[in-house]
Each structure stands twice: as structure tokens, then as C-alpha cells.
Amino acid sequence: MPKYQVLEGECAGGKLCPLSRVEAGVVVRIKQLSAAPHVTDRLREMGFCEQQRVKVLSRDSTFICQVCNARLGISEKLADYILVETVPNAQLVSS
Numbered sequence: 001m002p003k004y005q006v007l008e009g010e011c012a013g014g015k016l017c018p019l020s021r022v023e024a025g026v027v028v029r030i031k032q033l034s035a036a037p038h039v040t041d042r043l044r045e046m047g048f049c050e051q052q053r054v055k056v057l058s059r060d061s062t063f064i065c066q067v068c069n070a071r072l073g074i075s076e077k078l079a080d081y082i083l084v085e086t087v088p089n090a091q092l093v094s095s
Contacts, residue, residue, distance in 0.1 A: 020079035035081035
């Protein structure tokens with residue numbers, strides 16, 4: 001897995017970083033799912049789709065994210081497969 005630089009809870013330089021590196025309270029946009037096809041299909045079924053905005057609510061033993069007006073928990077390993085970009089001054093929009 002490539003190295004990612006995260007500064008102040010955000011992807012450095014506007015580049016992509018894994019969801020697992022994003023601080024709680026930050027809204028990001030999913031740009032790419034990099035897991036096996038059956039895993040990416042399941043993530044999409046749950047609402048983790050490309051271009052979807054996600055807010056990380058908690059980063060404890062599981063990652064709790066707000067996606068499409070629902071709170072979903074995923075493992076850190078799954079969060080590693082979700083590549084995101086930060087959304088400046090973003091508010092979560094349901095879709």
C-alpha cells in the first residue's frame with residue numbers, strides 16, 4: 001500500500017488518502033474503492049459509492065461513518081480500501 005501524508009486530519013495537497021486516515025468530524029468524498037470486486041459491490045450496496053460524501057463520526061475500534069442519512073460501522077481494514085478526498089468547508093448532503 002502506498003504511503004499517504006495526512007496533515008491536520010486531511011489529505012495533504014488535495015490528493016487521495018484512505019478513509020482510515022481521516023480524523024473524526026471531517027467530511028470527505030469517496031473517489032475510489034480499491035478492494036476486491038465482491039467487497040466493493042457490498043460497500044456500494046451499503047452506500048459507500050464513488051462521489052458520495054461521508055462524515056467520519058468516530059475512529060475507535062470501528063469507524064462509524066454517516067452515509068446517506070445512516071450511521072454505518074466498518075473496520076479499519078475496510079476503511080483502508082476507501083480512497084477519499086477532502087471537501088473544503090463541506091456540509092454533509094444526503095443523496
